[in-house]
Amino acid sequence: MDTTLHDPLVGQVLDGRYRVDARIAVGGMATVYRAVDTRLDRVLALKVMHPGLAADGTFVERFIREAKSVAxxxxxNVVQVFDQGTDRSYVYLAMEYIAGCTLRDVLRDRGALQPRAALDILEPVLAALGAAHRAGFVHRDMKPENVLIGDDGRVKVADFGLVRSVDTVTSTTGAVLGTVAYLAPEQIETPGTADARVDVYACGVVFYEMLTGEKPHDGDSPAIVLYKHLHEDVPAPSSIVPGLAYxxxxxxxxxxxxxxxxxxxxxxALLGQVREARAALTEEQLDALPPQARSAEHDATEDRTSVIPRSLTVPRPLPVNEDEPDGGEGAMNRTSRFRSPPPPPPRRGPFRPGRGVVALVAALLLVFGVGAGVWYINSGQFTKVPAVLTQTQQRAEQRLEAAGLEVGSVEHRYSDTVKRGTVIETDPEPGARIRKNDSVTLVVSDGPQTVKVPDLKGTRLDKAKERLKADGLQPGLVTKEFSDDVLKGFVISSGPEAGTERRAGSAVALVVSKGPALDVPDVTGDDLDDARAELEEAGFQVEVAxxxxxxEFDKGQVAAQSPQEGAQLGEGDTVTLTLSKGPELVEVPDVVGDxxxxxxxxxxxxxxSVDEDRGLLGLFGDTVKSQSAAAGESVPKGSTITITIR
Structure with missing residues (x-):
């Protein structure tokens, strides 16, 4: 059943210009339609916000921000935005129409992709995001659904609806934006403070999914996936697809x-790494068909073109010093016409090896030696260290033994990025040439180094910070609270609490005592000396603005104080006093007869202020007979003027 028949927008013309022909997709914020710009006679995509959200200023602002940012x-490699507008309750974007599919469609239909196809998609995606990052924007919602692949093979990034300036911090709602499977850990821990590296993380997850056909973190609920993002590394794709290039x-x-x-x-920066990785791969590695691919029955040579068009091939040029392919009569004729007559035969005599013969023998010996050396090197005496990084120690040892190498010493090192029990590095490094039967040293990860948060209660703040650094932790946010039990300037508690294990280098928040809470007295209207004495006796320091x-107070008296009466401060905290320069004098206007x-x-x-004096005679009057302050007299502002009425 065609659901577009029930869509009220299909068949309508928005803004007197955009004729809506069909519904393409429905998302959480908007519906996308195929439309025709009747003014320019071109097909485009209309992204129309759901009417229920159009009344929400926050959503409308985000929607319009997408238009301005992408424009x-x-x-x-970015889907272009042509126009933005409103028609009745419809808020819309007019965008470039891409005939094709999304990367999600490709992964759903084909499963894992060949490395060549995955790289052909990833590179233009990174180029698009790189342009956004260098322009000062972060996408924040990278996922396969937002990667469009045109029928002509072009790759474009869409849906910048969550875009933010790189230096913008928005933590007003605390909501986690983006799609759970592609969220960077910092988006979960501190929503709204993300920078360009959250897009880098999401692209890494998308690349993993293209190579393996599955997401790196999965679970029965979003909470489980979020937990894995925070506490588990993304596994190596080669652990899912054996033989995948290191x-x-x-x-x-x-x-x-x-x-x-x-x-x-x-x-x-990531695009630079991706291009270096591609350059290091062989044709066989680029075209290796993963077992998870659902297109294995197709000719593998055509798979590279089913997502991205085959790039133009460049014929290999003939090397400068290489003979042309003419080894017959033509070549002979070219040399014979310049040949000189043969020399007469030498006279026979006792055999003595001349310099030429000695040189010839030496050259033959040299050639023989070089040939023997080449034979020796290529005769199986040497091999290359296999790629075992991010492999488990057991798997790495098996691959080394299969390559005819021995496992030397196994060293251990803490790592924040490499999973515990997997190889961080080797000596010699992967790919290095090594004699068979030689040994390779493995460095295995012990995971992140963890330390216990020390008990800092009752420790002076500066000493507490020194202790944290000595234990491999960092002092974090310091907040102050009143305490009747802990002296001012000393630690009340830490977060996380003492005894909790944390990764080395983690920040520990400290709560420091402000001492007992003291009530601030009211000293407004007092002389400065009296006010100072009262505040100092209460335990405060005094500062005069x-x-x-x-x-309303006389000159020299306290006109205002900060904080005001009733506020609570710690002992030794400062109360600021502002002195009065007397009331402001205002000239009294003449209102007699009004x-x-x-x-x-x-x-x-x-x-x-005005006070009326009507007396007995003025009960029914409406004219001012006199005023208590004479016209033209300067009187403190706020004073009461009495008017007599007749």
Whole structure:
């Protein structure tokens, strides 16, 4: 059944310009339609916000931000935004229409991809994100659904609806934006503070999924997946697809490091690593068909073109010093026409080897020696250290033995990015030439180094910070609280609490005592000396503001205090006093003869309070007979002026 028949927008024209022809997709925030721009006569995509969300200013702002952000990214791998507008309750974006499918469709239909196809998709995605990052934006919702693959093979990144400036910090709602399977750990721990490295992490997950056909972290609930992002490394793709090149494992490990500082700083940096990895792979490694692929029955040579068009092949040029393919008569004729007559035969005599013969023998011996050396090197005496990084120790030892090598010493080292029990590095390094039967040293990860949070209660703040650093931890956020039990400036508690195991280098928050809570007395209206004495006796320090203000109090008295009466401070905290320079004087207007309403309005506008004196004779009057302060007299602002009415 065609659901577009029930869509009220299909067949309508938005803004008198965009004719909606068919519904393409429905998302959480908007519905995408295929439409025709009747003004320019071109097919485009209309992204229309759900009417229920159009009344929410936050969603509308995010929607419009996408239009403005993407409009600045004139990049061939970014879906372009042409227009943005509103028609009745519909808020829409007019966008470039891509005839094709999403990367999610490709993965659903084909499972794992060949490395060549995965790289052909990843590189333009990173190029698009790199342009966004260098323009100051972060996508924050990278996933296969947002990678469009046109029928012509072009790859484009779509849906910048969660885009933010790189230096923007938004933690107002605490909500985690993005899709759970592709969230970086920092997006979960501190929502709203993400930078370009969250896109790098998501691309690493997407690359893993292209290579293996499955997500690295899965679970029965989103909470389980979030937990795995925080506490488990993304496994090496070769652990799922045996024989996958080590360089591809390295790209995934680098991009998905749980510590942001270890990742490439933006998509441009990751793109550089990806291109280096591709250059190191052989044709066989690039075209290796993974067992998880659901297109194995196809000709493998055509698989590389089913997602991305085959790149143009360049014929190999003839080397400069190589003979042309003409070994017959033509070659003979070219040399014979320059040949000189043969020399006469030498006279016979006693045989003495001349210099030429000696040189010839030496040359033959040299050639023989070089040939023997080449034979020796290529005769199986040497091999290469296999790629065993990110492999378990047992698996690494098996691969070394299969290569005819021995396992030397096994060293252990802490690592924040490599899973416990897997190989961090080898000596010699992978790919190095080594004599068979030689030994290879393995360095195995012990996982992240963990230390216990020390008990710091009752420790002075500076000493507590020194203790944390000595134990391999870092002092974190310091907050202050009142305490009747712990002296001011000493630690009340830590977060996490004492005895908790944490990764080395983790920050520990400290709660420091402000001492017992003291109530601030009210000293406004007091002389400065009296106010100072009262506050110091209560345990506070006193600071006098440099600027005085007009107030109801006499000059030199306290006009205001900060904090005010009733606030609580710790012993030794400062109370700031602002002195009065006396009341502000205002000239009294002349209101005699005015009506009561006019007189009252004029006096109040000048800053006075008004009191009416009607007496017996003025009960029914409406004209001011006299005023308590004479017209033109300067009176403190706020004073009460009495008007007599007749």
């Amino acid at each position: 600045r990214l004139a990049h061939p 360089e591809l494992d390295q790209v995934v490990a680098s991009a998905t490091a749980r510590t942001p500082a270890v990742r490439p700083h933006d998509a441009v 440099s600027k005085e203000i007009n107030s 009506s009561v309403d006019d007189a009252t309005a004029e006096l109040e506008a000048a800053g006075f």
